[in-house]
Amino acid sequence: MGRRLDIDRLLSQLETAPQALDPLYVVMGDEPLLVTEATDGLRAAARRAGYLERTSLILDARGDWSAVIAATQNISLFGDRRLVEVKIPTGKPGKIGGETLIKLAGLTQGGALSDTLVLVGLPRLDKTTRNSKWAASLLDAATLIELPAIERAELPRWIQQRLARQNQQLEPASLEWMADKVEGNLLAAFQEVQKLALLYPEGKLSPKDVEQAVLNVARYDVFSLRDAMLSGNPARALSVLAGLRAEGEALPLVLWAVGEEIRVMARIAAMTAAGQDLSGAMRQQRIFGPRENLMRQTLRRVPARTWSAAVQHAHDVDRLIKGLKVAGRLDDPWEELARLTLRIANAGAHA
DSSP states (O other): OOOEEOHHHHHHHHHHOTTOOOSEEEEEESOHHHHHHHHHHHHHHHHHTTOOEEEEEEOOTTSOTHHHHHHHHOOOTTOOOEEEEEEOTTSOOHHHHHHHHHHHHHHHHTTOOTTEEEEEEEOOOOHHHHTSHHHHHHHHHSEEEEEOOOOGGGHHHHHHHHHHHTTEEOOHHHHHHHHHHTTTOHHHHHHHHHHHHHHSOSEEOOHHHHHHHHHSOOSSOHHHHHHHHHTTOHHHHHHHHHHHHHTTOOHHHHHHHHHHHHHHHHHHHHHHHTTOOHHHHHHHTTOOHHHHHHHHHHHHHSOTHHHHHHHHHHHHHHHHHTTOOOTTSOSOHHHHHHHHHHHHHSTTTTO
């Protein structure tokens, strides 16, 4: 069996022993914030260890899986080590993809990829998929970073752990209060914890200070942007995005909020295209209440083919934020994020 690490152990290991990288990692989970943290940590460690050439592939059952093995075999002109990322947003690689992943696992276990580090990104897999031959082979060869969903009951402890990372403490009643105010949303909780680090010094925080910080919300917020995009209101979406930029909101956080919705919608669209009941797909992705109604309307409005392209677009914006050039994209990541937002907000308008 491969190794198993939670995200805290992974990040700690990468910090204390950055050269001790395994040849194959699988990051599995549906929480975009945690997935981003894990993959960013691995990318940074890979760069420090000399894996300077990076190939990123996003594939599904209809993708060109020959590109995966090719990426591990190409010889760098400069002799650099390689990082090969394979993202499978649907968790369904198909027959050829499954065979490729089995081969990849075998190459890794056989030591045939000495200058290559492979990072596979998967959503949370159901029991049947997890027991499939390709998944079993992959997980047996890999170091697995499994990122469980942070449910409402676990959120106060998660907030406490994040505060501890910035040397701040908060009493239990205030932790519960914060969890209620963010309505169980992990990204919102992360934003509030970051805000507390900016506003207050290290040490114990008073309930009054925390309430003042959390209730002092910006005029524009990422959830308004998300809702405007999904509801097909491009003018409102651009207005909120401009407000977020003017107020100095962190661009990675804005992308997470937009990208999270796009990835969820892409997964649901893929599930329904494969014949799964829409209500069941919504439950599986933990979509309930008013958000479910909004997403149903969005799915009716936006052509199914839009979602996979939008996932790639979000990935390109992430690369722009990191200072990388992307062919066919604007240099300003804020402007490119606006184009991505309009891609969804305007979709179906002229159908």
